[in-house]
Amino acid sequence: MIVITKSNIDNARIEEIVAYIERNEGVQAHVSKGTDRTVIGIIGQADPALGDHLRGMKGVENVIKVSKSYKLASRDFHPDDTIIDIKGVKIGGSNLVIMGGPCAVETPEQIDEIARLVKAAGGQVLRGGAFKPRTGPYSFQGVGVEGLAMMAEAGKKHGLLTITEVMTPEYVDVCAEYADILQVGTRNMQNFDLLRKLGTIQTPVLLKRGFSSTYDEFLNAAEYILAGGNPNVMLCERGIRTFETYTRNTLDLSAIPVLQSLSHLPVISDPSHGTGRRELVEPMSKASVAAGANGLIVEMHTDPDNSMTGDGVQSLFPDQFAKLLKELEQLAPLVGKEFNTEKEPAGAFVEWKK
Template sequence: MIVITSPHIAEERIAEIVRHIEKSGVQAHVSHGKDRTVIGIIGRAEPSLAEHIRSMQGVENVIKISKSYKLASREFHPDDTIIEVKGVRIGGDDLVVMGGPCAVETPEQIDEIARLVKEAGGQVLRGGAFKPRTGPYSFQGIGVEGLKWMKEAGDKYGLLTITEVMAPEFVDICAEYADIMQVGTRNMQNFDLLRKLGTIQNPVLLKRGFSSTYDEWLNAAEYILAGGNPNVMLCERGIRTFETYTRNTFDLAAVPVIQELSHLPVIADPSHATGRRELVERMTKASVAAGANGLIIEMHTDPDNSATGDGVQSLFPDQFANLLKELEQLAPLCGKQFNTEKAPAEAFATWRK
């Protein structure tokens, strides 16, 4: 941490700032510049110290040079985290594909889609049973019943399942039925929810807040890790900018940035990031080229008549299957392995026994 003073402040004022710093049990190291004085802080300071000092008179700026998250950082854990669930590996050089509808609608719908995800080579079935909605009068999801249908379909076809959990009180029921817990973009800083997810062991897919910085995102992951759950993956799903033609702006550079700052797997969500079906295929391939550890893609058998609002960004089943075929060839050129044929079925079978 570095403290920069206002220009030409009195020596006594500097001494006072130094006293304040040293009171906190860390060392201060003063350098006099031409106009301003710079005080370096040596030792690990309390996170709140920066804020205290910034509010002191005579202080122009305080710059943190260590990161505020620790468990999530690559410095703390140099090797890639690989999350293993029922034989599926997420992280490292495996590529994982999650597919399915925005919302679970009927047992038949989710069974049919699960079959298609499996046939195409996907490993995880996505589907929402509880949906966050901007306005109170929109379809809010089908509830626990939907979780059961999804679990049945996942078990039948040998797919992991992922579903969004929206509040601390739903964590236990979701964790009972689904393999992976998804935290939605609006809940990235719902700290109670994060803390609750730190107490279970199911993997958590933490979506980036639609206006959250990398630093805030990794701090949100830190909440879960600090609670004792090491199985966190991060999902880039687009950010809010001035451009409104696409639903969000897909910040694909987040993939290599987060992999550099952190050891956690990074999943890309081209469906929500673009909000337009015709962009999903190319942005999926771009995600793999950027180094993503996995993808979460919306697919629906009848998007025109889907019960929810996201039909417009859902692939048709044949588009989904063709895309996965293409990834099979693309992945090895990007340091990843992906096989639409044997691997997932085998792995799952192995786990079943």
């Protein structure tokens, strides 16, 4: 931590600040006088609150954090890529994993048919929501626990892992019973009780970036889960809120290489929610892989015009999904990634029924 003083403060004030700092055990102040301002370096493990206090003190212009506030999530701490192995499917490192499926689980037939198509196209994980976070209280809120069972059944039958969103600590256990990966939605990235609860289990977690969160806050949210004892965390970029309204969000692809350099955790991209428009899913999926993503989570539906949530607007049709995966299979090796090594070639596209 570094303290920068206001210009022209007197020595007595500097000494008071130094004394205030050194009251903290194991912490030393290191004063460096400039022509205009004085800079005080703080050496040792200081409590983050110390910086905030100092910022409020008389004579202090600014306080700058030097060390990161997260540790376990940091690549300094864990230089090698984390690779999460779930029943033989590897996520992280040079593997490119594709998660596909509907926004919401609707009926056993719907999820079974979509699972079949995800598998045929080369996907490895089936996505689907049973509990839906909705802006207004009068919208469809998901089919609930029954949906978890439907999805688990479909995943098992077609040889796919499953991922579903969990919204509150009390549902973590039941979701973990049915699904292979638990997703934390963008609105819950800083739902700290939920994060803490997820730290107490071992089920892998896909943590979505808050739509207005910085990289630093995102990694601190991951740190909550890691610090609780669950090392199986994936980060997911899903678009941030900006002034542009043509797209639902602005997919921040720089987040992929930045998060991979700051952290060892796998980084997944969500071009469906990140754009909110079906026609942008293909180019932004390719761009995500080219930027180095460890995987994609993509919405696909057999009948998007009649899906129960309105997210059909961004869902690919099954033939678009299969074509995309075929093209990603070609693109992956150019950026040092392998596409679904366990499987037959991608894009064995088959007919589907609505």
